[in-house]
Amino acid sequence: MILPEEFNQNWDVSKNGPLLKFSYEGLKNTSFSDELKQFLSIGGLPETPPPYLEFTSSQSSFKPITSVFDMPEEYQKYWLLGSTGSGDPICIVENKESIVFLNNGDDYKEVFINSSLNQFAECILLFSEMIDKAIEINGEDAFIDNDIPESLINWLKEQLERVDSNCIKEGCFWDIEIESLYE
Template sequence: MRVSPDGFANRNIPEASKRFLIEAGLPKSAAPYLSFTDLADSLRPVWEIWGNPDDWNEADRLRLSRYYVIGSDGNSGNPICIDEADGGNIVTLEHEDWFASVMFVNSSVPQLAEFLLLFNGADTEQQIVVELEQVDSDALKEGCFWRYELDAGVDV
């Protein structure tokens, strides 16, 4: 799933992430149960994808204006977003608490893509942890998405 160059209008996204999403894109789906079909041609805010337009008041829109949806976690249904206000970090937003809880996923879109490739191609969990650590050590810290997935025993 790729984004057209026009899909970044008025978005403060790091150049490396823009370039990656324009040129390479992300897969429609990938382990562990991730989907990137929300990334249809442009980066859209949470309120354009989740719920009805009437569900969102101005305070919600302002609070969530920094997040642009690129996909979702199929296990929980939480959106995967680029955090424009935090240097383009990739995060998930917890839909059960109306997107108040944020979990770090990766430091950038290219690092997310590398994690997806490694996660789907590693022979052992020990091997994958070593390789993932080299790509984005922050993503393996306690309380982060990938640490949670590894601790939950997701097959690699």
Template sequence: MTPIEFRQQFISNALANPGIEQIPELKEQLSKFVQFDRETLVVRGIDQSAADFLAEGGLPQDAAPYLNFNAYSEQELKDLYDLYEMPKEIFPIGANGSGDPLGIEISSQAIVFLNHDANMQRVFINSSIQQFAQSLLCYQQLLKQGQGHELLERLQSIDPVATKAGSMWHAEARSNPYRV
């Protein structure tokens, strides 16, 4: 899936709910995507394919499960690394609903978050940005269909490592109100 295809499919799914057309502000909010600066990503150690994906298509400003994304300015990056003691081996791309920083691990290019309630313990999300985007789409579709209980089964074909105990998706599947 190309970055543009991801963006188009994500927005299409988000806007497919009945009644959204009558609420322009909500339609606009659901359509917002954050695009990242390719040069900043590459200079910070993000591989070319991930940098291309984030620069061309980006990520939704907000996505289930309670994730938000941000293309931080240089000053914001400096503050995250210095003031908030964000490890330099993580390039921040957003946060989860608990305020835990979400980012790309430079050494592996995996998507992770740092659990601030557990001394910034690394929690695995996906093996790559492309698999992360596919997982976001999958989750979005399953929630819309009321089939959240199928999350781990569906993610197995996208990124088997993301379904293991201790990962974000595993925890989400176990806490999802639609699970069996």
């Protein structure tokens, strides 16, 4: 599992954009593990990493989604991190510390992303690496044009499974992203 310091070293800020870090002081009174708090404060999250994720809105505050959006109390266990390219909220589940998105097109049904924040960060790095390799092979617009060699998609799938075997199960976020690369 990737450590926050390793994530910082491996994320190319000049090419992929800044990392947003949360104040450890601001996280102190949450019930999350020290490991998660350290990752958010030392490693942080990329502002707008692939595949079309956004964490810019989450830097100012890390709160339950119910304090940001008007949602039923049953959603209080979800802490907002950012959003997917479709505008679905990406959250940390309070007691499990797993990463999910809430599908706004399906009554905010929970969709699994990763088992931990560390694994989520590592999967983002792998996806970025896949894009870089596709660009090397098929040119600057390879990702935009969905011109990614099948061997590279298979490599990504194997790497994601190595990091978190649960993340590529059918219907999970990374499985959906991999399937879209085949289209």
